[in-house]
Amino acid sequence: MKVEKNSDVMPPISGSSTLSSKLDRLVQTGELFEQVDKETVRCYACGHYCLIKKGKRGICQIRFNHNGELKVPWGYVAALHNDPTEKKPFYHVFPGSSTMTFGMLGCDLHCPYCQNWDISQALRDSRAGYTPKEISPEQIVALAKQSHSRCIASSYNEPLITSEWAKAIFQLAKREGFTCLYVSNGNVTREVLEYLQQHVDGFNIDLKTMQDKNYRKLGAVLERILEGIRMTFQMGFWLEIVTLIVPGFNDSETEIREIARFIKSISPTIPWHVTAFHPDYKMTSPPPTPPRTIIRAAEIGYEEGLRYVYGGNLPGGVRQFENTYCPGCHKPVIERVGYRILRNVLHEGGFCPYCEMKIDGLLD
Numbered sequence: 018m019k020v021e022k023n024s025d026v027m028p029p030i031s032g033s034s035t036l037s038s039k040l041d042r043l044v045q046t047g048e049l050f051e052q053v054d055k056e057t058v059r060c061y062a063c064g065h066y067c068l069i070k071k072g073k074r075g076i077c078q079i080r081f082n083h084n085g086e087l088k089v090p091w092g093y094v095a096a097l098h099n100d101p102t103e104k105k106p107f108y109h110v111f112p113g114s115s116t117m118t119f120g121m122l123g124c125d126l127h128c129p130y131c132q133n134w135d136i137s138q139a140l141r142d143s144r145a146g147y148t149p150k151e152i153s154p155e156q157i158v159a160l161a162k163q164s165h166s167r168c169i170a171s172s173y174n175e176p177l178i179t180s181e182w183a184k185a186i187f188q189l190a191k192r193e194g195f196t197c198l199y200v201s202n203g204n205v206t207r208e209v210l211e212y213l214q215q216h217v218d219g220f221n222i223d224l225k226t227m228q229d230k231n232y233r234k235l236g237a238v239l240e241r242i243l244e245g246i247r248m249t250f251q252m253g254f255w256l257e258i259v260t261l262i263v264p265g266f267n268d269s270e271t272e273i274r275e276i277a278r279f280i281k282s283i284s285p286t287i288p289w290h291v292t293a294f295h296p297d298y299k300m301t302s303p304p305p306t307p308p309r310t311i312i313r314a315a316e317i318g319y320e321e322g323l324r325y326v327y328g329g330n331l332p333g334g335v336r337q338f339e340n341t342y343c344p345g346c347h348k349p350v351i352e353r354v355g356y357r358i359l360r361n362v363l364h365e366g367g368f369c370p371y372c373e374m375k376i377d378g379l380l381d
């Protein structure tokens with residue numbers, strides 16, 4: 018997860034049972050499930066495909082079976098902020114634009130280094146949780162218009178598990194001309210992608226490791242994430258991948274190269290962001306990722322044939338790896354420091370001004 022605390026995050030609420038009773042009122046009947054029998058449902062909003070009996074909750078804790086129907090989060094945000102689109106990170110979606118970003122509570126994974134754990138681990142960890150602020154889709158879209166956002170994104174917590182709410186917002190947003198985005202862990206299903214196909218333009222997916230044993234520690238299965246990434250690309254969503262490089266977890270040259278090769282095997286046009294870890298939540302012993310590791314990871318990405326590789330979370334500290342280079346003539350076409358665009362020389366439609374090659378992405 019990728020958000021810094023800011024003033025638009027709602028105040029903390031203590032005690033998961035207080036929060037749970039509040040959230041259980043902010044629901045409606047879901048759409049991403051099938052009735053298995055009178056009392057049992059199967060949710061397919063994420064790759065866990067939870068079988069949920071009457072009165073029970075799914076793994077994410079926020080979708081639950083009430084009298085044989087799946088109830089899903091509705092009508093609130095736990096965080097809402099107009100961020101640079103680069104911060105999501107999307108570097109190939111209207112560079113320099115801003116994105117109205119909303120998040121609810123909960124996640125289907127439990128990464129010990131989550132930077133948004135107080136939002137994502139609500140209902141799992143009694144220290145986590147924010148007061149939900151009730152809001153309508155119309156109000157979110159109106160705020161995006163007032164803020165001159167170009168895009169609207171579901172992020173901060175895992176968007177897949179609150180997809181019905183995102184769809185309600187994005188349906189309105191698309192009519193107003195917004196580009197709609199998901200910042201996800203990639204634990205997708207074919208059903209959720211088909212559900213979102215008309216409403217979501219782009220995904221940013223975390224590819225956290227190539228080791229199944231490590232993915233299982235976070236609550237996911239490697240092959241499902243890899244298949245989810247393939248499916249997302251093949252179904253035509255704009256896709257960018259991010260890998261948080263954590264010392265001792267996924268920072269070996271072999272693993273970094275394996276990730277780059279996997280992305281290339283889908284398409285060299287997929288931008289890859291290698292970002293620096295800082296100690297957070299339950300993972301406090303590894304040191305912050307040194308800039309040289311991020312620079313080396315970015316070099317490996319280019320060596321393996323990816324067209325666009327970026328170093329992140331170290332503004333000004335990763336040499337040239339914050340810039341976009343034309344894959345045709347290798348000249349810089351967008352120069353950045355952190356989320357700030359210093360220079361963008363792309364021609365209308367995203368064409369390189371030097372060799373006229375089209376740069377990949379949602380640029381026009």
Ligand code: SF4
Nearest residue numbers: 060063066067075077
């Ligand atoms: S969204 Fe929640 S309830 Fe649905 S499959 Fe995933 S973890 Fe289970």
